[in-house]
Amino acid sequence: MNEILDAILAPDTTSADFAGLTLPESYRAVTVHKDEAEMFAGLESKEKDPRKSLHVDDVPVPELGPGEALVAVMASSVNYNSVWTSIFEPVSTFGFLERYGKLSPLTKRHDLPYHVIGSDLAGVVLRTGPGVNAWGPGDEVVAHCLSVELESSDGHNDTMLDPEQRIWGFETNFGGLAEIALVKSNQLMPKPQHLSWEEAASPGLVNSTAYRQLVSQNGAGMKQGDNVLIWGASGGLGSYATQFALAGGANPICVVSSDQKAEICRKMGAEAIIDRNAEGYKFWKDEHNQDPKEWKRFGKRIRELTGGEDVDIVFEHPGRETFGASVYVTRKGGTIVTCASTSGYNHQYDNRYLWMSLKRIVGSHFANYREAWEANRLISKGKIHPTLSKTYSLEETGQAAYDVHRNLHQGKVGVLALAPEEGMGVRDEEMRAKHLDAINRFRNV
Structure with missing residues (x-):
């Protein structure tokens, strides 16, 4: 691994040099x-x-198959799916690996007694398998987390509909929280040149997820002037949704849980902010009964912030705790788009407010390659910025996941893999200087 790291850090290493590197056994x-x-x-x-x-284990380097790449991982990040994996909820991910292993002799590699986790990376391509033409050794890349077989016609209009669609590092093995990762070549995208390794690694999953959920026609199809209610607006997902709303001419109504998180939203440019803890919203009377009076109080507060308008779109991901309120406060004909259920999967809402007001509930899961590419392109152009707040070492990943599990973090938390320190990997200093305050926005709170 030292030889690989030396090659990455050297300024004059060629593609041929990378191709000639000896891969370690583990x-x-x-x-x-x-x-x-x-x-x-x-x-x-x-x-x-x-x-x-x-x-943190030493594990064998996996066999490289057709259409795949081995990437030296300089940095990664922790997403909530890593938390789910670590606490074996809602199910153990070893069931995913067992099912994937039955698909073919090649996928059998993934069915192991250990699961290398992680669904983000920034790094350098080391090897590519047969049939890979767009990428080669030495390419600096980030990876999105859609792993798809594309042998069914169902996936050729939208790859997220492929019956063999999986989330890499969660439903597959050999993820990004490691020194080497195995990905499909159609997961790769160019690393934004003005970002460090850890900054470039942090947006992937959440940025692409927020793009599809809010901007894409496969999600809410946000347009200029829309009022968008964003739960957890300073968190991993919500911080990107807030940026997309602002960049797209919409009006984000940011729901947060502290003054500190409200300040982050203000620094992003949001003006309409609701601190749900300070204002005492309790949407459940007890474990089994919601409180419609709180929905109404919440809706009234939203209208105070929007000049009397209800929200066009609700960006949902907490799930059980908030879903009843989300359905209620959405305007007639509006959209509730959901991608997760971090507070519980069994949602309850009053269906009268859905059907009689012609509202829509849209399910949204990660993003297809095109959506992920567009989301990464906006990062590369400096239109959307990383929300990295803190970086951990590979050995500290357990603590990083603990912090995300307990909601002790802001934005995203990064993990250094091969990168010996933060701040490395920047190739465009001039562009970086233009956006430095925005890049560091979450670090400085």
């Missing part, structure tokens, strides 16, 4: 272990500690 990776899948049995979610389940 590499360090963040893993969960199959024989520990029941370690948290009987505990509440909040009591499950990723620091106990995430390991």
Whole structure:
């Protein structure tokens, strides 16, 4: 690995030099272990500690197949799917690996007693398999997390509809929280030149997810002038949704849980902000009953911030805790678009407010390659910026996942893999200087 890192850090290493590097037999990776899948049995979610389940192991370099690439990972990041994997919720990810392993002799590689996790990376291509023409050794890349087989016609209009669509590093093995990752070549995108490795690694999953959910016609199809209610507007997903709303001429109504998070939204340029803790919103009376009076109070507060208008779009991802309120406050004919359920999967809402007001609920999951490419292009052009707040070492990934699980973080948290320190990998200093305040926005709060 030292030889690979030296080649990446050297200013004059050629593609041929990278192609000639000897691959190591093993590499360090963040893993969960199959024989520990029941370690948290009987505990509440909040009591499950990723620091106990995430390991840093030496694992063998996987065999390279057709249409694939091995990437030296300089940096990665922690997403909520890494938290789910670490606490074995809602199910153990080893079930995903077992099912994928049955698809073909090649996918059998993924069915192992350990799972290398992580759905983001920024790094350098080391090897490509047969049939890969667009990428080669030495290319500096980021990876989006859609792994798709594309052998079914169902996936050729929108690859997210492919029956063999999976999230890399969550439903497949050999993810990005490691020194080397195995990806399909159609996961690769150019690394934004003005960003460091850890900054470039942090947007991938959440940026692409927010783009499809809010901007794409496969999601809400946001337009200029729309009022967009964004839950968790300073978090990993919400911080990108807020940026897309502002960049697209919409009006974000940012829901946060503290003054600090409200200040982040103001620094992004948002003006309409609701601190749900300070204003005391409690949408559930108890475990089984919601409080419609709180929905109405919430809707009234929104109209105070919008000049009397209801929201056109609700950017939903908390799920159970907020979904009833989301359906209620959406305007007639509006859209509730949901991509996750971090507070619970069993949503409850009053259907009268949906059907009688002709509202739509749209499910949105990650993004297809084109959507991910467009989202990354906006990062590369400096239109959308990373929301990195803190960076951890590979050995500290358990703590990073713990912080995300407990909502102790802002924006995104990064993880250094091969990169020896933060701030490396910037190729366009002039462009970086133009956007430095925005790049560091979440670090400076």
